[in-house]
Amino acid sequence: MYECLLHHETFSRLEARLKPFSDRISPVTVSDSGEIGRPWGEAACDALIAHGNADVWFSGAARAFGKYLYAADRLDFFQSSAAGLENPFLQKIGEKAQAYASSHVQSDAIADWVLWAGYDWFGNGAARRAAQAAKEWRNVHFREIQSTHWLIYGFGHIGEAVGRRLKGLGAHVTGVRRSDQVSPFADRIVHPNDVSADEIGQADAVLLCCPHTEETENLADADFFAAMKEGSLFSNVGRGALVDEAALLKALDAGRPAHATIDVTREEPLPADHPLWTHPGVTLTAHTSALTSESRKRNDELFLENLSAFLNGEPLRNLVDAKAFADQSV
Structure with missing residues (x-):
């Protein structure tokens, strides 16, 4: 018993x-x-x-x-x-x-969260909400997901679930993982050691959904963010320790990336006085991307x-x- x-x-x-x-x-x-x-x-x-x-x-x-x-x-x-x-x-x-x-x-739930982040950023959701709040009947231009290029670090269960959705919408997907096994949900598979600054700079959206290890500690640092494209989106559903948060905040102030949507932080719960709560370039959720x-x-x-x-x-x-x-x- x-x-x-x-x-x-x-x-x-x-x-x-x-x-x-x-x-x-x-x-x-x-x-x-x-x-x-x-x-x-x-x-x-x-x-x-x-x-x-x-x-x-x-x-x-x-x-x-x-x-x-x-x-x-x-x-x-x-x-x-x-x-x-x-x-x-x-x-x-x-x-x-x-x-x-x-x-x-939980991969499907997290993948839907990633799509929400993408739709909101490329769909100019902030401008739409601002127009409604101001009662202004005006045009809000946006970008179609099919025109975007995504770089996904950690192309396992979660990464492939995201890739499946993005490919269905016509987006270009580059998956990053140690295995060179091809995937129907990525246009290309790249080994982590082969990801260059140019590779990062070609992406309209960079997603982290890899585990935290000694190799991935502070994967997204100042050099990483400096390589990102103007107007790009950075998302993290992996672990908070993948990101140098101070470097992220400085990078957002410099415009590369233009926005960050994150579900995980180095310290959880995030202290109330942490700048990630209030930075205008950050959309933050409380490690809830899997909670459906x-x-x-x-x-x-x-x-x-x-x-x-x-x-x-x-x-x-x-x-x-x-x-x-x-x-x-x-």
């Missing part, structure tokens, strides 16, 4: 579908106030399995959830709703868990699928090699 640690809202959504496993799991719930619940009562359990999802990470339950995990003698299976592994908290979980599965089902009802549903389905597979000794989707945690731990 396993304890199964979940946020109480996740459990409420899935209780009926967890019932078939009632002879093998005993749910343990964590509320936003940190209260621990046992909705099916106490049971003698040998080890723990857990699901860490947006209900946990974006609520007051995170601290109590983490403490329960750390205190467990055995963590046999952990299902994460995140794709990345470099977060120190996830590193510790990955080192402890006998089996750790990640998730890529559809993404939540897909993560629920992935957890249930992997829970069944784990309990039945079958292969897990998105199982992470234990070496990944050893390689990234610091």
